[in-house]
Amino acid sequence: MEGKKKESTERENSLKNTPFPDRMMIPETTSFSNPNSLFDISCEQAINYDNQHQKSSSFGFIDMLSVQDFSTPSSIFEDLLPNITIPLAPPLHSPPSTVPEYSEVVNTPATPNSSSMSSSSTEAAANDDHKKNEEEEEQDQQKTTKKQLKPKKKNPKRQREPRFAFMTKSEIDHLDDGYRWRKYGQKAVKNSPFPRSYYRCTSTACGVKKRVERSSEDPSIVVTTYEGTHTHPCPITPRGSFGIMPETTIGSGGGGGGISSVGGGGGGGSTSHFLNIPPLFHHHEQLTPQPYFHNLSNFRTSTNPTFPQSYRERPFCPSASSLARDHGLLQDMLPSQMLKDTKEE
DNA sequence: CGAATTTGACCAGCGC
DNA sequence: GCGCTGGTCAAATTCG
Ligand SMILES: [Zn+2]
Numbered sequence: 001m002e003g004k005k006k007e008s009t010e011r012e013n014s015l016k017n018t019p020f021p022d023r024m025m026i027p028e029t030t031s032f033s034n035p036n037s038l039f040d041i042s043c044e045q046a047i048n049y050d051n052q053h054q055k056s057s058s059f060g061f062i063d064m065l066s067v068q069d070f071s072t073p074s075s076i077f078e079d080l081l082p083n084i085t086i087p088l089a090p091p092l093h094s095p096p097s098t099v100p101e102y103s104e105v106v107n108t109p110a111t112p113n114s115s116s117m118s119s120s121s122t123e124a125a126a127n128d129d130h131k132k133n134e135e136e137e138e139q140d141q142q143k144t145t146k147k148q149l150k151p152k153k154k155n156p157k158r159q160r161e162p163r164f165a166f167m168t169k170s171e172i173d174h175l176d177d178g179y180r181w182r183k184y185g186q187k188a189v190k191n192s193p194f195p196r197s198y199y200r201c202t203s204t205a206c207g208v209k210k211r212v213e214r215s216s217e218d219p220s221i222v223v224t225t226y227e228g229t230h231t232h233p234c235p236i237t238p239r240g241s242f243g244i245m246p247e248t249t250i251g252s253g254g255g256g257g258g259i260s261s262v263g264g265g266g267g268g269g270s271t272s273h274f275l276n277i278p279p280l281f282h283h284h285e286q287l288t289p290q291p292y293f294h295n296l297s298n299f300r301t302s303t304n305p306t307f308p309q310s311y312r313e314r315p316f317c318p319s320a321s322s323l324a325r326d327h328g329l330l331q332d333m334l335p336s337q338m339l340k341d342t343k344e345e
Numbered sequence: 346c347g348a349a350t351t352t353g354a355c356c357a358g359c360g361c
Numbered sequence: 362g363c364g365c366t367g368g369t370c371a372a373a374t375t376c377g
Contacts (some may be wrong), residue, residue, distance in 0.1 A: 183350060185369055202349090211368095343368070 166224040178234050179203075181210055192216035206231050 143191040181199035186197045192214065199210035208228035 183349090184371095186351080187367065189371095196367090200369095299373075 001266075162227070162229065164226045166226065168222045168224060169218075169220050170222055179208075179230065189213055189216070194219065201230060203230070203232050 058186035066215035180202040182202045183197055183198050185198035186195050187198075193216065196211060199212065200208075201208040206228075208226065208230050211223075211225040211227065213223050213225075215223065
């Protein structure tokens with residue numbers, strides 16, 4: 001039955017096997033060597049919006065991702081910083097659906113070849129009393145009903161964890177971030193021919209979840225949404241979790257405690273975007289509780305696959321300094337003109 | 346044999 | 362109140 005593998009489902013699986021060798025091997029992302037094509041896609045996609053937004057919840061999400069990029073126009077970015085986070089102004093016209101506003105943070109790396117967009121949700125700040133919810137309590141398992149047992153039904157709105165969406169332009173969605181993920185579900189996206197895969201950290205007490213889905217129009221764009229923060233440094237890096245993103249991918253978005261190495265296979269054509277998904281519409285003074293990749297520079301500079309040695313990840317470790325800095329910076333150069341326009345209804 | 350993956354079913358939240 | 366979608370679990374299956 002499955003002798004032929006599930007290629008029909010997703011070719012990513014086969015690709016995931018891509019043995020990320022020590023050397024930066026370029027899988028099939030080579031096609032993206034041409035930056036032009038990249039922009040082209042983004043533009044088209046943005047316009048190519050489906051009017052069937054009857055309930056576009058997370059879909060709009062991708063929609064935006066497909067946008068922007070064509071930027072990198074100003075050298076000011078490079079001049080200012082190597083990795084700049086530019087929060088895109090949220091779309092004024094928000095659909096009547098549950099689509100929240102996301103502050104897109106576009107990372108403009110010095111490399112014109114690749115652009116990184118980051119997005120993180122600051123919902124964590126929404127917590128009123130209990131912020132960390134390492135819920136591990138499982139005292140009610142007498143449920144003989146088997147099936148879906150939803151023991152904990154305390155507060156309906158208990159899903160406020162920091163989410164980070166990674167936009168990676170790569171055929172491989174199994175980006176090795178150095179952690180082991182176990183697939184626990186897969187659902188087909190509404191307006192997308194590609195299914196969405198749900199992954200969970202195999203760590204014992206790590207409730208970090210990962211959501212991987214592809215853009216409907218751009219199968220080359222993989223959107224990886226991380227939810228939660230790793231409570232462990234690193235399980236074990238079987239092989240160089242790096243080897244990817246030489247220096248193109250610069251994620252400045254909060255690292256879920258371990259999401260450091262995320263790269264498409266494209267040596268010079270991989271594009272990684274980092275998305276920010278704030279739950280609240282007012283993300284003004286809300287400090288982003290996202291632990292930035294402090295190790296980023298660390299791992300970037302050195303080719304050592306063992307970056308998490310001295311760095312520790314916390315559930316909520318808002319680097320006020322970094323954040324404030326970035327934020328202020330962003331505001332200063334807030335380019336709310338880049339994209340967003342493309343998205344019409 | 347163990348672990349990881351697959352797939353279907355079920356549940357909760359939201360919209361209408 | 363019903364229907365829809367998204368999200369998760371759990372059993373079965375497969376791979377290493
Ligand atoms: Zn983990």
